[in-house]
Amino acid sequence: FEWKYQKKGLKKKGFEAVEEMNHLGMLIDVSHLSDAGFEDVITHSKNPIIATHSNSRAMTNNPRNLSDKMLKKLADRGGVTGINFFNNFLVKGELKDTLECSTIADMIRHIRHIREVAGVEVIGLGSDFDGIPNPVEIEDISQMNKLLDALALNGFSSDEIEKIFYKNSIRIIKDVLK
Numbered sequence: 001f002e003w004k005y006q007k008k009g010l011k012k013k014g015f016e017a018v019e020e021m022n023h024l025g026m027l028i029d030v031s032h033l034s035d036a037g038f039e040d041v042i043t044h045s046k047n048p049i050i051a052t053h054s055n056s057r058a059m060t061n062n063p064r065n066l067s068d069k070m071l072k073k074l075a076d077r078g079g080v081t082g083i084n085f086f087n088n089f090l091v092k093g094e095l096k097d098t099l100e101c102s103t104i105a106d107m108i109r110h111i112r113h114i115r116e117v118a119g120v121e122v123i124g125l126g127s128d129f130d131g132i133p134n135p136v137e138i139e140d141i142s143q144m145n146k147l148l149d150a151l152a153l154n155g156f157s158s159d160e161i162e163k164i165f166y167k168n169s170i171r172i173i174k175d176v177l178k
Helices: 012-024 035-044 068-076 087-092 104-118 141-153 158-177
Strands: 080-083 123-125
Touching: 012 035, 035 068, 068 080, 068 104, 080 104, 080 158, 087 104, 104 123, 104 141, 123 158, 141 158
Parallel strands: 080 123
Antiparallel strands: none
């Protein structure tokens, strides 16, 4: 499905905000932007950008997820996308309440695809624990070792896991704060 605003980009004030955020050294989050808005920000921002809680649209057709083209552009510009644990972004593709549990296997499916399309350097974690209405196999931060162990069992190296868990996020913060 598609949002009715997917083709609407930034207006004059939006471009001015991007310029000012760059000037101030602020990290720009595109997680809730339309596709056209994403294109405007990634084209006009001098700094890398972040999608703090967005997954792969190729894996789950949700307009809040990023297309492969968007993921590649994000990677090319040094950006990061944080894997969202909400099942509507992992398996459903529809924005509606559901009691279905999000699984680690679903998360790994998105992580693996994004790594194949855009590289591991673009992947971070953006659980959205505070905004998820459905049960999640990883209930809170104290259970993140479950994802770490599952990534290792699925062939991710220690270096890749460290990048996903924290190094990529630290890198983009440092890049923007220069």
